[in-house]
Amino acid sequence: MFSKITAENASNPSKEETDKIAEIKQIEEFKLTDEEYKELLSLNSVRLSEVQKLIIESLEAVYKENIGENDYESLQKAKNIVDTNLGKSNIDRTLEDILRNITYTEIKPNFFYDSEKTEEKIKEAQKNVQKEIIKKNQIIVKEGEPVTERQLEVLKELGLLNDGTTKSYLLSFISLAILVALILFIQYSYIAKERADIFKDTKMIILISSINIIMLIISMGVNIISPYLMPLVCSAMLMTILIDNKISLVINLLNIIFISIIVGFNPSVILISIVSVVLGSSALKKVQQRNDIIYSTLYITVVSAIGTVTLGMISSNNLKEIFIETGYTAIGILLSGILAVGLLPFFESIFDVVTNIKLLELSNPNQPLMKKLLMEAPGTYHHSMMVANLAEAAAEVVGGNPVIARVGAYYHDIGKTKRPYFFGENQMGKENPHDKITPNLSTLIILSHTKDGLEMAREHKIPKVIQDIIEQHHGTTLVKYFYYKLKNSSDRPEEIKEEDFRYPGPIPSSKESGILMLADSVEASVRSIGEPTKGKIEEMVNNIINDKLNSRQLVNCDLTLKDIEIIRKSFLKTLDGIYHHRIEYPTEKKVK
Structure with a gap:
């Protein structure tokens, strides 16, 4: 701009001042008034050079500091430098204002932030920095020793210092409580x-x-x-x-x-x-x-x-x-x-x-009740072993507990040891004591074995699940033999009450108890068959199962009709192994 002013002053002296101003205004970078342009045109070449030099010195002083992009503070600081430099010069106030406007126009940012380049430099610097590894259980600060600034930085990086921004203990406890609840x-x-x-x-x-x-x-x-x-x-x-x-x-x-x-x-x-x-x-x-x-x-x-x-x-x-x-x-x-x-x-x-371990310990023949059963009621003991085989195999195939079924079978008739000879399996060819007493009394003795067995089980602290089997294995079934015996010999059969000849119950309430009821009746009935054949055994098993179903003895024991059919087949398979046909071994013929 100053070169243009000098050129215009040196041109035709007859040229109008307005024309000179119009030529200078073509430089659009500066926005001065016509009066300000007239002031500059009035200066001689020497004075104009001094003014130009003053502006350049001011700008050099300004650009010694960084002027950031969109940094208002640094821009204002640069303008203050310009004001100071111009204030020191011996120029009139009007010219100083004109120079200030020109200088302000030339102040531009000289410091720009390149984010991509900066990130690249940071990564490059990080690669060159040697990593500090803190091992597990490594001592960072010893108790009683002064803490250095570097140690504080390490503790902060590890999240071991609560500086007001890290999570609080309360938040930790809440998080832990939520995790535990979940x-x-x-x-x-x-x-x-x-x-x-x-x-x-x-x-x-x-x-x-x-x-x-x-x-x-x-x-x-x-x-x-x-x-x-x-x-x-x-x-x-x-x-x-x-x-x-x-x-x-x-x-x-x-x-x-x-x-x-x-x-x-x-x-x-x-x-x-x-x-x-x-x-x-x-x-x-x-x-x-x-x-x-x-x-x-x-x-x-x-x-x-x-x-x-x-x-x-x-x-x-x-x-x-x-x-x-x-x-x-x-x-x-x-x-x-x-x-x-x-x-x-x-x-x-x-x-x-009741664990399987405890149950299997009860199956030991040296257990007091087991030894009592073996010694005082050997027939009942043998019957119990046979029932155990039937019940265990059946429980296995229908998803019951075979150990409970087996041990329950061992103890289900323990009450018979009170009066062993009143039960057929223990008479072994001896005189039947029921022949000397009335059917009513015989029924009371037969019915009492469940109650006696329950009392003995409680006395010896047998588990509740086995006590239930002892109490429930006959349900509310009828003692048919003595009921019909008394009814057939009575002059007034209509006065004979069926409920007097029924077990007090309750009916079976578990799979194992229901299975044991069926196994007990099946074993006793099949043993009573004179010459057991496969057909006779199957017919007897079917009759026993149908009788229990018709008398509603199995309605509370979680056994489905499908389960009962599987149990029937299991019984037949086990009984077939017990009562299979045996050949008669020949004896040596003696020669006379």
């Missing part, structure tokens, strides 16, 4: 869906909760020594034996989430816990004696120890640490087995849970 909801929802009978039984829910709480408390305690000592497999074993292997598997796999929190989400401990729970829930699926717990514990110990060594080799080169962890794992599982053996009787007693 896991419990899943556990009990599964129980409600898969085993509604257990879910509705408050006693069983308390049992499950008690096992969970005890195991978690023990786990938190032993975690102080080593997380590998946690006896989680004990919980799986107890639930499998006391409740159900599927329930045990699901509940304890979900409990591993709690264990994960306790051990700080240690992957090795979590994987070993999963293996232990799966093995603990499956190994004792068909436990028969308490020694099976020890054998299973040894098996799980070996597998888990191998797993611990393998995982340790993958994640670490410290052999000493690996073998110490393996030792803790083995000790933890062995302690689990010992705890399971010790706590099992306690839970059985407190919650009145």
